[in-house]
Amino acid sequence: MTETRLHPLQEEELRWLAGDDPAEVQAHTLELLTREVESLRRGGLARPASGWSVADVLAHFADIEIIVGYRYRRALTEERPAIDPFDPDTRAAALRYADRSPQDSLEQFRGLRRANIALWRDAPPAVRARVGVHAERGPESFDLMFKMTAGHDRIHLAQIVELKAALA
Template structure:
């Protein structure tokens, strides 16, 4: 049975703070800088993180509450386009990401060993346990933190 290590828990719970620190002193111009057509800016990433964590919030709860449930797939590019990411408030999005991540961590921390083995079916990825979902979102925050750091370095001076 797989459960997160203490290091994974730390990273999972600290990702929002690390991301907040990484964007803390950026100007609007820096937040909105995109290195190319159809490439996300830091602003877009922050809005995406909130949406993704909201999907994770639902996926964790669906899997824990309903045995062998089916998890919907969502099209990130369609969300970015049709939810007008560029017009959304990225500070609000970062706050939402932070709160949703804290709620997810609080729920997951109280789960029994057996609960970590509960599974759902994802239309693209197949069977996923709570641990598999945890690992997905654990890695997701870190992936976008590194992307933010690369975008900061790429910003023209």
């Protein structure tokens, strides 16, 4: 039997998931971000000297949900579709994260996240095993991509905590 070695990014995101239910983690992220937007309404929109702000991270959550939703659906409807990588900082600049309203980012994220959670919950194991092939990381099943998204959530939730502490 051959053991499949995970890409370092896959390992990191799965480590952040820590074996928890990925749908529950993703649903909880939606609750946490809703509270975060409320705190931003009360004056938490300060930008750090460099790097992303909390509002930028919220825009990233919304943008990522579009990307992963598309990847999930391609894996479910095509045979081993190619998954293209991207640079988050390039996307943030090109899509003008800094100009987005946190409330708009949250609204976009909310609908997409609910749809993606429902897609995963409704999928039987054989469907979750369908694969897309990432240009840098190799084959990734729908199940793996969904779990990675939950770990990715936790990484960026921790980033929000750090940003808020640095600006306090």
